[in-house]
Amino acid sequence: MEPQTTVAKPTEDGMEVYTASQWLDLPNVAIAECLKVPANSINIVIRRVGGSYGGKITRSCQTACAAALVTHLLGRTCRFVVPIEINLRMTGKRIPTNCKFEVGVNKEGEIQYLKNTFYQDNGYSPNETISPITVNHFFNCYDSKRWYVEANSVATDTPSNTWCRAPSSTEGIAMIEYIMERIAFTLGKDPLQVRLLNMAKENNPIPELIEQLKKDSNYEDRLVEVQKFNDNNRWRKRALKLIPMTYDLFYIGNYNSIISVFHIDGSIAIIHGGVEMGQGINTKAAQVCAYMLGAPLEKISVKPSSSFTSPNTMCTGASVGSECIAFATMKACEILLKRLEPIKEKMGKPSWEDLISKAYNAGIDLQASYMYSNNDGVKPYDICGTCALEVEVDILSGNHDVRRVDLLEDTGRSLSPIIDVAQIEGAFIMGLGYWTSEKTLYDAESGKMLTDRTWTYKPPGIKDIPADLRVYFRRNSTNPFGVLQSKATGEPALAMASVITHAFREALRAARLDAGYDDQWVDINYPCTVENIFTAVGHKLEHFKLK
Known part of the structure; x- marks a missing residue:
């Protein structure tokens, strides 16, 4: 992906700045303030950006100001490119989130009360605090009248964190879907039935979408096939999981x-x-x-x-x-x-x-x-979707293959179906990388980032793409609040990628039962890397002895 980069060149009454930024206005303001010059002497030009995902909303101003300062002082064209190692150390990441919850349910799994306290790490400065928006996304598609949520933003001795594709929604939906899975496991209930039992009842299309996806994906028959495969295989296990999503979209301007x-x-x-x-x-x-x-x-x-x-x-x-x-x-x-x-x-x-x-x-x-x-009076709206994912895990190594993904999203009346399908696919696969391979490590003594290049930091590659990825649009959908009845597609699918963590847990649960463990809840450290999956299995030497 294109790094943080800027080219600044002098003009007769100021300068032109070609910067890789998601924001025309902010580099203009930052440079004008930095150089103490009128804003109308700085022309920011952006042809296109070679990938960004939020990291170039505010952080691009650092390179833009540096290049502009050189041009201002020397009167010469300056090109400033941040190497990937420095970029990964200084730019900040998606805001880490940790939650502690307490939930009371009846015997069927319907929530009677829920208290969730979560903490989000802003790094050393609170430049982009997302906690209030995370609260909204935590409610997802459920009846939240008896829920209490406490949001906390904390400061740590790490680089200031920033926006990353689907901020707040990824964290909020991941938290509540984890809780739904935990309720179902504790009660011995079907997780999908627990989710449906806790759904918001008014103007909620999610139950309809779930039924449609179950039909399109042949969900029930495949559950039987997964169980049959697991019964016949000791060292490879499969799981099929389904989660819903309601993405609360709001507008910003100008x-x-x-x-x-x-x-x-x-x-x-x-x-x-x-x-x-x-x-x-x-x-x-x-x-x-x-x-x-x-x-x-x-x-x-x-x-x-x-x-x-x-x-x-x-x-x-x-x-x-x-x-x-x-x-x-x-x-x-x-x-x-x-x-x-x-x-x-x-x-x-x-x-x-x-x-x-x-x-x-x-x-x-x-x-x-x-x-x-x-x-303009354009109203916010919800984007609804649901996703079923089937994974196969190699219990001996911790490697996995995503065998199939079926993803149904309400796109309204799509402005450009080819673009919208690509956006949904890309967002979901980016989410798979976040939950499976993109691990950051810091030196315990110095705080230096150790995962500062692609040799140590692993975004998803071509073999991480699901072998069978099927995207469906909600049939005959419209959106009275959207442009030409359309709905946005850039980020929501990423919030559904946490489904893979539940599929991993189910596959490892089957492997542990075969190994003679009690049926206990399995926690896998995030991201679900090869080593974390392998460790969570709980291998012992006697498991490998022939009987």
Whole structure:
């Protein structure tokens, strides 16, 4: 992935700064404050970012200011690239979370009271505190009227932690799903039935989605096949688990979009205040523009984002960047359509090129802009989903294979199905890496990070991708609150990846029963690395003696 990097070059009245950032406005503010110069002398330009996932929302300002300082003092172009080792040591990580809970249930597993106290490690400074939002996600899809949650943010002697894809939702949903599994195990109940028993009753589509996914994934028959496999295999065990998700999406602003139509051939240029970083924001903006104006998609080009054309914009994150840019683009198109309407009525059914030529000759302004803000009255909404995962664990080594994943998500009326499928797949697999291989280690004496390169820090690779990954959209879904009835897809699927931890536990439970252990709850240290899985099995020498 692209590291933290910036190129700054002098101009006649300031400088242009090309930085790998998710936020046009913040580097502009940071550099202006650092150099004590007017903000209008600093032009931040972002063509695209080569991967980010939250780590370039605020931390990109460090390299941007460093490069800008050199250019300011020396009057020369400066390129600043942070090596991966330094980047991993200084940037901070996803905020670690620990919880302690007490729960009372009736004999069926329905929660009578729940008290959850959790702690989140901000590092040495509280730059990005996510605890309040984590509380919201902890409720997930359940009836929380008798729940008490205490959130704590703590400071530790580690680098200041920061945003990472699906912050708060990953931690919140992981905590409550762990509790549901623990209730089911203690009572000897089916975990899925315990979850359904505790569901919120009003306006909750999750039970319907669960039934749909069970049917699509052949869930019941596969449970029987898993049990049969485990009965016939001592050293390889399988498990199939299913969890639900309700992702509470909220909007942030401001985001602008400028549409310029060129009279000579009807081609269109879009400049917006978002940042393309592989999530398809430019593609969605172009598709919305083509749909609204009735113009050919091939005539639309999305240009680099710039703080001169898009000042005062919010960061692209929280899954809403694409939606807000699409909204602003849609509104700008409506402005253009209103201007073109009198010309179009006189011409009948003209081609796009003829319409634009006629409008130009009539003196019609062929450029329009709109800025989405929280004043637009766009309402937040829930994104619901459910995921079933089947894993096979090699009990002798601790290695595992994800055999199949079935993931059903409510995408509303998808703006771009190919992009949305890719976003869901990518988010989920990123989550698998978080729960299975991405372990950070620090020297106990010096506090130095020991896992500062890909030789020691392991993101998921091609063999970690599920052998069979099936993504389903909720059938006939709409969203009255979304842009063109769509829903966001960038982050929610990652929050469902914790399902793999429950599948590991179930597979190890089967292995331990075969080894003669009592049926006890198995805790696996996170992340569920090869060594942590191997250790949790509880191997003894006598287990390997032939009888």
